[in-house]
Amino acid sequence: MTALRALLAAELRILARDKTSLTFTFFFPLLFILIFGAMMGGMGSAEGSRLGLVVQGGGGERLRDVIAEVRGLRTTEYTTSPALEADVAAGDVDFGLMWDGTILTTVVDVRRAQENSAYKELARGIASRFELAVQGREPLVAVEQVVEGGGGNADWLTRVVPGIVAFSVLSAGLFAVAGHITSMKRRRLLDRFIVTPMRPASLVAAVVASRLVVVFASTLITLWVAILVFRVELHVDWLRYVVSVAAATIGSMGMGTLIALVVRQPSSAANLANVLSMVMMFVSGIYFPVEIMPGFLRAISAATPLQYMADAMRYATGVVDMSPARFWAINAALLGLGVVLLPVLSRYLVRAERR
Amino acid sequence: MRSILSVARAQLATALRERITLFWFLAFPLFLLTLLALIFSNVGTEVDEMTFDVTLVNLDRPVAGTADFSAGIVEVFRRLGEPRGEGQDPLFALHVPEQGADVPAYVESELAALRVGNRAAVVLIPEGFSASVARAALAPEENATSKLVVHTSAGRTSSDLVVSILDQVFVSVDREILTKLGLFDSSRALVLEERGVGSQGGGFRYVDFLLPGIVIMGFFTAGLFSVPGTILFGREQRILRAYWVTPLNVPRYFAGFALGHLGLCVLQFACVVLLGRFAFGARVDLLRPLPLLYLILAVVTFLALGFLVAALARTANAGMAIANIANMPMMFLGGLFFPIGELPVALRAVMLANPVTYLADGLRASTGTGAGVLPTAATIAVPVAWIALCIVVAVFRLRWDVER
Numbered sequence: 001m002t003a004l005r006a007l008l009a010a011e012l013r014i015l016a017r018d019k020t021s022l023t024f025t026f027f028f029p030l031l032f033i034l035i036f037g038a039m040m041g042g043m044g045s046a047e048g049s050r051l052g053l054v055v056q057g058g059g060g061e062r063l064r065d066v067i068a069e070v071r072g073l074r075t076t077e078y079t080t081s082p083a084l085e086a087d088v089a090a091g092d093v094d095f096g097l098m099w100d101g102t103i104l105t106t107v108v109d110v111r112r113a114q115e116n117s118a119y120k121e122l123a124r125g126i127a128s129r130f131e132l133a134v135q136g137r138e139p140l141v142a143v144e145q146v147v148e149g150g151g152g153n154a155d156w157l158t159r160v161v162p163g164i165v166a167f168s169v170l171s172a173g174l175f176a177v178a179g180h181i182t183s184m185k186r187r188r189l190l191d192r193f194i195v196t197p198m199r200p201a202s203l204v205a206a207v208v209a210s211r212l213v214v215v216f217a218s219t220l221i222t223l224w225v226a227i228l229v230f231r232v233e234l235h236v237d238w239l240r241y242v243v244s245v246a247a248a249t250i251g252s253m254g255m256g257t258l259i260a261l262v263v264r265q266p267s268s269a270a271n272l273a274n275v276l277s278m279v280m281m282f283v284s285g286i287y288f289p290v291e292i293m294p295g296f297l298r299a300i301s302a303a304t305p306l307q308y309m310a311d312a313m314r315y316a317t318g319v320v321d322m323s324p325a326r327f328w329a330i331n332a333a334l335l336g337l338g339v340v341l342l343p344v345l346s347r348y349l350v351r352a353e354r355r
Numbered sequence: 356m357r358s359i360l361s362v363a364r365a366q367l368a369t370a371l372r373e374r375i376t377l378f379w380f381l382a383f384p385l386f387l388l389t390l391l392a393l394i395f396s397n398v399g400t401e402v403d404e405m406t407f408d409v410t411l412v413n414l415d416r417p418v419a420g421t422a423d424f425s426a427g428i429v430e431v432f433r434r435l436g437e438p439r440g441e442g443q444d445p446l447f448a449l450h451v452p453e454q455g456a457d458v459p460a461y462v463e464s465e466l467a468a469l470r471v472g473n474r475a476a477v478v479l480i481p482e483g484f485s486a487s488v489a490r491a492a493l494a495p496e497e498n499a500t501s502k503l504v505v506h507t508s509a510g511r512t513s514s515d516l517v518v519s520i521l522d523q524v525f526v527s528v529d530r531e532i533l534t535k536l537g538l539f540d541s542s543r544a545l546v547l548e549e550r551g552v553g554s555q556g557g558g559f560r561y562v563d564f565l566l567p568g569i570v571i572m573g574f575f576t577a578g579l580f581s582v583p584g585t586i587l588f589g590r591e592q593r594i595l596r597a598y599w600v601t602p603l604n605v606p607r608y609f610a611g612f613a614l615g616h617l618g619l620c621v622l623q624f625a626c627v628v629l630l631g632r633f634a635f636g637a638r639v640d641l642l643r644p645l646p647l648l649y650l651i652l653a654v655v656t657f658l659a660l661g662f663l664v665a666a667l668a669r670t671a672n673a674g675m676a677i678a679n680i681a682n683m684p685m686m687f688l689g690g691l692f693f694p695i696g697e698l699p700v701a702l703r704a705v706m707l708a709n710p711v712t713y714l715a716d717g718l719r720a721s722t723g724t725g726a727g728v729l730p731t732a733a734t735i736a737v738p739v740a741w742i743a744l745c746i747v748v749a750v751f752r753l754r755w756d757v758e759r
Binding site: 019020023024027028031032034035036085086088089090091098102103104105106107108109110111112117120121124125127128130131132134135137139140141142143144145146147148149154158159268271275278279282283288289290291292293294297314319320321322323326 | 375378383386387390393394405466469470471472477488491492501502503504505506507508509510511512513516518519521522523525526528529532533538539540543544545546547548549550551552553561564672676679680683684687688693702725728
């Protein structure tokens with residue numbers, strides 16, 4: 001127990017002195033949220049979207065009335081089409097509508113590939129209502145949408161934040177082994193353990209405990225910033241959150257062990273971990289929904305642990321619902337991965353002593 | 356000259372032998388181009404190959420002899436639940452209650468399935484729907500509408516996509532009913548058009564916007580990581596010291612290093628452009644004089660930036676840490692993959708100080724794939740200013756040997 005305490009204190013001290021690790025663990029998730037929150041917060045919803053409007057034909061009042069009914073849409077009127085097109089291209093308005101008395105034209109910036117489907121849908125809805133209004137009709141059939149589960153209508157950023165948290169947990173866990181421990185092995189620091197009464201399992205336990213402390217702190221700060229600064233609506237179930245973070249950290253350390261065992265050189269472990277985590281980040285539905293990916297990418301995504309970690313984190317933060325059995329199965333699998341592989345990591349440390 | 360060429364060859368060979376270098380400089384840009392092109396070239400059309408689990412429950416039981424408007428909706432859903440073509444999946448995997456099923460219990464179980472993501476939407480046609488439609492049609496002045504209830508799952512993109520499809524389905528159902536009742540003149544239907552702006556030429560596709568961004572990203576990561584990596588590790592492991600006992604001097608080493616780096620960038624550029632052109636049909640022409648000027652400017656700017664990092668860092672690990680920290684913000688705040696819209700003042704300041712922003716904007720404007728938001732002079736002057744700053748700092752701070 002004394003050995004464990006001493007090792008834990010040493011690990012925490014090492015972490016506190018390691019500016020690079022601290023940057024990646026604490027600063028990067030925040031930076032991602034700041035950048036994506038500022039760039040794409042509210043993406044895909046009418047709320048806060050900026051519409052440019054040119055009316056040059058009869059029936060303009062009806063069109064204005066229809067647009068006024070769309071809640072949260074900010075409208076700027078232009079006198080000419082070129083002025084509107086220039087502002088759409090410059091990003092001063094998100095999309096435009098031009099009515100010449102016969103034709104209703106939607107104007108979008110072709111470069112905004114990730115947002116245009118939402119703007120076009122908004123424009124279609126306005127056009128549909130306007131078409132009826134022109135003939136003095138109201139729609140006979142209306143649709144009432146009821147959102148089930150989760151914390152209500154989760155926008156893009158609300159879905160991304162738990163994914164960023166899951167990714168930061170994955171990185172911390174992976175690099176704790178395929179980075180920190182493999183670096184100790186490369187520098188032959190582990191060889192010194194052979195002459196001490198400390199058991200390798202104590203070192204593994206100290207690394208796990210120190211990472212858990214850091215990961216809980218960093219993820220809490222990330223969630224706090226997302227909620228306070230960007231008003232992201234999260235309804236955190238703290239028990240599920242603690243279980244998810246702990247299982248994902250331990251599971252990621254298990255994956256780090258696999259990487260350390262697979263590569264021949266300890267120094268290559270961090271490189272491979274870096275490559276794998278980057279590929280997983282892009283295909284696991286953290287930034288781009290898995291549903292809009294082509295079939296083969298969806299299959300790759302289904303094979304990456306990060307997708308399940310992110311799903312569990314979205315459930316724990318109240319963004320989506322999930323069957324409790326699935327939630328516990330994901331966490332049991334991650335925990336199982338760690339429980340099976342961390343003893344192997346202990347033996348890996350001993351092997352290092354004998355090199 | 357021979358010594359310069361030897362250093363260039365050594366630099367290129369070292370980079371190509373390192374698997375990790377190959378991944379970041381060649382595989383990663385190709386991976387990112389593939390991923391973003393596949394995802395965003397097809398936004399809006401991706402539903403063509405998807406199947407959504409949708410439940411339809413019809414609670415409407417019109418009185419015999421009266422109009423049955425819900426039957427039309429059921430028929431549309433039935434058609435959407437059929438295969439789209441031979442060997443193809445249907446758009447909707449349609450779930451409906453079986454004959455004699457306990458409907459309230461069925462609805463409850465379907466809503467439970469929806470909440471956990473096993474359904475994309477549950478659509479209810481409420482009791483009295485047809486009568487309500489008839490009333491609304493007969494007395495339009497009352498503005499009474501008949502509501503269909505669509506339950507969706509929070510936070511799931513499949514639900515968002517289905518809502519978009521259902522909106523179009525219900526609009527067409529609405530028009531059909533109104534037309535049948537003689538309340539809508541379909542010959543006076545609105546003419547809808549769509550116009551794309553933001554590119555100078557016609558026939559623009561997202562991959563044409565993306566490709567110059569990926570090329571700049573490749574040059575950026577190559578400069579930011581390979582220069583500090585080679586110089587600082589070479590210094591720490593005393594490889595550079597070995598050079599200094601030969602007739603090779605710093606200017607010649609630098610010239611050879613820059614030439615090797617240029618070779619790496621040319622290789623990277625060729626791979627990215629060939630993949631973009633032949634795999635994704637990109638038509639952007641980067642080999643005209645003005646785009647080439649921006650490409651060369653980008654190589655030089657990021658090479659200089661790499662030397663700035665090498666000059667600021669004391670150790671190789673510190674150099675890589677600085678590069679890693681600078682990498683993501685500069686990449687994402689440079690508009691490489693998507694245009695940048697409204698930003699808070701602090702992030703806008705970073706964006707405006709970022710050479711990536713100017714090079715990406717200039718390159719796109721010169722190829723006609725971007726509208727060119729920044730002044731042309733700035734797209735050249737700012738990177739040149741960065742080059743000058745980096746050279747000054749590197750000249751005064753960069754140590755070429757551990758003990759100098």
